[in-house]
Amino acid sequence: MELNTRFIKVTLVMIAVGIWVLIFQNAGIIPQVSPRRISVDSALRVTGSVDVDNTVFIKGSVDANIESINGYSKFYKDPRTGEFYVIPVTDPYE
Numbered sequence: 001m002e003l004n005t006r007f008i009k010v011t012l013v014m015i016a017v018g019i020w021v022l023i024f025q026n027a028g029i030i031p032q033v034s035p036r037r038i039s040v041d042s043a044l045r046v047t048g049s050v051d052v053d054n055t056v057f058i059k060g061s062v063d064a065n066i067e068s069i070n071g072y073s074k075f076y077k078d079p080r081t082g083e084f085y086v087i088p089v090t091d092p093y094e
Contacts, residue, residue, distance in 0.1 A: 024030040035051070038044070076085045 021030060025032050077083070078085065
């Protein structure tokens with residue numbers, strides 16, 4: 001009988017600890033181990049790095065630094081054919 005009571009007490013303590021861990025993870029006190037899936041319809045500010053496994057649809061404008069993507073040129077050279085293509089960019093200073 002004592003063994004059965006001890007098992008029940010240990011099981012209840014483990015359940016209570018698990019519930020508190022989930023509460024602290026949802027509150028942001030303990031970091032979550034698995035990545036979070038986020039789906040929103042409104043504006044979202046992202047800081048840091050993000051791994052995207054699927055397609056991302058963007059409404060509105062996105063600032064892209066062509067110099068950091070393609071060097072200092074507005075031209076793109078196709079490595080397969082060697083042809084140059086103009087990247088359509090607008091200069092805000094014109």
